[in-house]
Amino acid sequence: MVNKRLVFTVTGMIIFVAVILGYVHFSKISRNEKKVNQQTMSQTQTIQQADTETEKEEVNASGDELENVTAGSEEYRGFLLDNVLHSPNEGDIHYNVYIPDAYDGTKEYALYVTLPGYQGLYFQGVGENIRTEDFGFEAQKYITDMIIVAPQLNDWGQTSADQTIELTQYFLTHYIINPSKVYINGYSGGGETLSLVLAKQPELYTAALMCSSQWDGAYEPVVEMKTPVYFVIGESDEYYGSEPFKEAYQQIHELYKEQGLSESEIDKLVVLDVKDKDYFEGTPVTYQHGGGYLFCRDKEIMGWLFNQ
Template sequence: MENEIPAPTEIDFGDEYIRGFLFDNVLHSENDGDIHFGLYMPESYDGSESYALFVTLPGYGGLYFQGVGANIQTEDYGTLAQKYNGRMIIAAPQMNDWKETSARQTVVLTRYLIGHYNIDSEKVYLNGYSGGGETGSLVMEMAPELYTAFLHCSSQWDGDLTPLAEAMTPVYMVTGESDSYYGSSSVREPMKSSYRSTGAKALPMSRLKSWSCWI
């Protein structure tokens, strides 16, 4: 079930643009602290039509204490996504680690954006690379119903898979068989175990077609 996470109380927008993203925006959450993030807003967006939302979580090297905008400067997920769908708002959070607080902050930020912009609820995507994939796996434990699909890249799964299996949120995992840090067993074995324990069936390919909205 989806955790109840309070809405933020205030947001301050920054004034620095990095690769098309506005930084350093800060969302103030009474229970989860300050959430720093970059925001890409297509020029065509005027609020009259619903747009997709893509939230991209960085790996080590893109965290907030490593520099404002370091995530966009070191990773291309957010910039490449613009080429797949011109009608998509892109958020690039900068957390300070890849644990539960960061996951809760990701959910809070996603809910804020959905609540304050005209977002198509059927096109809300999450991506996490390396440590960001670990954070994303915890997000999928907390609020899998919030997202249309999750792209999990070169990482491991830290969250409880049961809520994800019950929500049937499509997940696309990309991890090398001989990944020098994680290895593929870090995602293969937990997924197999979860589907066995819940009695759920593996997601059919048709469930992944939602990715075609922007990929």
């Protein structure tokens, strides 16, 4: 007869040993899992730290880029005056700028650069270009979602042309700009600067408006890139006369003709608009060279520019 007490004792010992072995086994698994979890957390923290450092680098890089500009402190009719782009290549570039309140960097905006005549150069006084010329204000009637840059340059030669290019490239790089909607105009001396800009980098601009000025640059780059240009001037402009624009138009027209373009195709790329004395009669403009006052308010002229 089996001793029941012995059976219970042996069974109890077996259960006890099984519990101990199970505890050791699961403790080992738990330690391994904990070790794996710790390694995973460590790796995750390392990755997160790396991401944070990358973000910091990106922020710092952005900050360094923004440090290249000293922002102005005075406003005039929505324009922030006397901002300065500190270019290592072109020196300090002074400009006034209008940025719509809705701009938040989430969608592309048009860009418009307006170059002043002699009376708007920087030595004439901060903001004189937009106080004496209304191109930047009239432009807002055609495209509301548009950043407008009004440089205050120091001359109407190559230095100002290079600074205009540098400033345009800055805005194309640092703002969300639609590259197919980049417009530029130049009035009087600003038109001379504009011709030099177009002779160097016409590909930056969708279309150009030349007002009461003359062409100083080469023609071939403009024709090669097919950048549309509109010439407008008074027939008896007191400063330039209308002949320089007529000559520039003819030169560009002939180059397109040599390329085999039809007259209708050429008409879309270059326009000559010479205003006779009747255009100025009964207006606040008492001399034709001051035609910029009227040209920027002319829907046909400004509409041509912003419909390109």
